[in-house]
Amino acid sequence: MAVSKELSRFTRDALSAGKSRDEIATALTASGWSASEVSDALSAWADTPFAPPVPRPQSTVSARDFFIYALMFGVLLFGAIHLVLLLNHLIDRAFDDGGYRSSHGIRWAIAVLVVTAPTYLWLTARERGKLAADPALYRSAIRRWMTYLTLLGASGVLLGDLVSVIYAFLSGDFTLQFLAKALVVGAVSGLIFLYYLGDIRKGDAA
Structure with a gap:
């Protein structure tokens, strides 16, 4: 307040x-x-x-923080979605009974990841360097808001993934292919959640 x-x-x-x-x-x-x-x-x-x-010390707000963190978390979201799509396409191919032929989705997901992965890693490494040199940057209000929004999104996906698994099990649609896709979604969102939860705790201790 x-x-x-x-x-x-x-x-x-x-x-x-x-x-x-x-x-x-x-x-x-x-x-x-x-x-x-x-x-x-x-x-x-x-x-x-x-x-x-x-x-x-008080939280700080700057246009520079908004640009950097909005870009970084936007790239993370876009890349994570296409990583899940890529892995889902590969799962479909692994369980292919002869009817799966399209490779357009795989090519598009790879193209997105080729751009987003190095961009996100570069932005993250750049910010980590700045935070290590000046821990006061942990007090950026924009950074904390973006991090908590990411945690909110990741936890929402995890809960939705769990609901989907339970629903599929109760309705009789639970298959090994479905389980593999659910595990992919859970793993990607879970890793993001754990990474930024640790980041928040590190910022609180700074």
């Missing part, structure tokens, strides 16, 4: 005047501020015996 300038200024001035955090919280609550607003206002300043109050 964003803290208003007036609330932030009041909190800073009160801390500078030597008021305790409990006294400030009581005064703000009595004036109509919500508990979450009071908590956010106080947490924006470090609890150290130093005057004036020391501000805590």
Whole structure:
């Protein structure tokens, strides 16, 4: 939650005047501020015996972050979809009984991966280098939003994949070919989920 300038200024001035955090919280609550607003206002300043109050690091937002992370996660999504499609085509060929002939889907998926895979790896390596050199970049609000949206999408796909497997089993349509495709979807989305979950935890620890 964003803290208003007036609330932030009041909190800073009160801390500078030597008021305790409990006294400030009581005064703000009595004036109509919500508990979450009071908590956010106080947490924006470090609890150290130093005057004036020391501000805590805050999340940053920049157009550069939006461009880089939107591109990186967009390439990841596009590439992951076509990786699944490619593997599904190969599974269809493996279980082919003589009726599967089309190779257009395979060629298109490979073409997409030839472009998206090195692009994503380059962007990721570039950002990893910047994060290692300056951990403050972990506080990018755009980066956190994009990462959480990726986690949301991956978890949604995992749940949908599980539902599809259960439904196929209950309806009698459960085949080895279907299971192979479900495992592909689960593996790709699961790896993405685990990778970015670790990334979020690393950012929280930075």
